Amino acid sequence: MSQKSEYIQTETGNKVSRKSLIIGSQNIILGGKTIIQADCCIRGDLRRLVPQGQNAAAVAIAVGRYCFLSKSCLLRPPSKTYRGQFSYYPMKLGDHVFVGEGSVVEAAVIGSYVNIGKNCVIGKFSIIKDCVRIEDGTVIAPNSVIPSFSSVEGHPGIVVEELPETAAEMLERELNHQ
Template identity: 65%
Template sequence: MDLPIVKYSKSEYIETDTGNKVSRKSVICGSQNIILGGKTILQTGSVVRGDLRRTGPGHAVVVSVGRYCLLSQGCVIRPPCKTYKGVFSYYPIKIGDHVTIGEGSIVQAATIGSFVTIGKNCVIGRFAIIKDCCRIEDNTVIPANTVVPSFSVYKGSPGKLVDELPESIQEICEARTKDRYSKFVPSTE
């Protein structure tokens, strides 16, 4: 299945030295606490909350996003939080390479592995761990502290294992994310 070429207005996106394409209409809070690995696309209306971090001196990486990722329109990435021994704290979130997060999804996971596809309108609960090579179907709710094993497909509310992915999913996912990035091009107007 060939992906279509997606043209965007060059004035709407900022392209960084490492090839990240960030919409001027995305919301990035605490950018000094966010790392984008390169060739990642943040679409219009996506929200990344790097300002939610533990208090204390110095900078801390709060949100780490790998290479060739897509944060679709209206998705929200925010670090997980909890109260421990009476102290409320935020904890870092790490997102691997070749990850797609669908439109309108809210992610508060501790870790999302590489080669993961999260569908539209999903909720990934606090401190969830999604291992490498997984697919979360549209409208799925992954409860807090859930561990989603590698090569699994989760669906429903709450999300349950419904299928397994083939071992070739890593190559398929990598090819798809690189193809999507190469076809996300500025319009000539």
């Protein structure tokens, strides 16, 4: 009897744990060489409702290249009620994004070279620019904009340090050692 590997590998080099929960996979784009660990949940079924007859992109979550989604993290598109209509909006993650164990992400955009620590909450419609480190246990308020080259921590999350211009290389190295 052959033993199945814990991970399924796609043509583009993504590795997805058989123990992860990917709902609405037709609405999720993985850029390539992304790793999704066990018990990670990605909610691609939560997508924008479009009136009949209108054509719109069905992408709920777009994940860039070389991302790492840790155990028990949750990616869920942000939602709101606008003009009496409840809807979900797309989420986009850049390249080289690390999401720590147990973190919940409902951001609109996460740039490239972003390291989100363990047990963080990234509020609805947050925008995290490139080269950002979010420390363990941080809570980013909804609609926040975190500037590039920032280190953020706390509840609510505030910028506590400015990262050097070499932050992209530093964050990529951290991601490769996870």
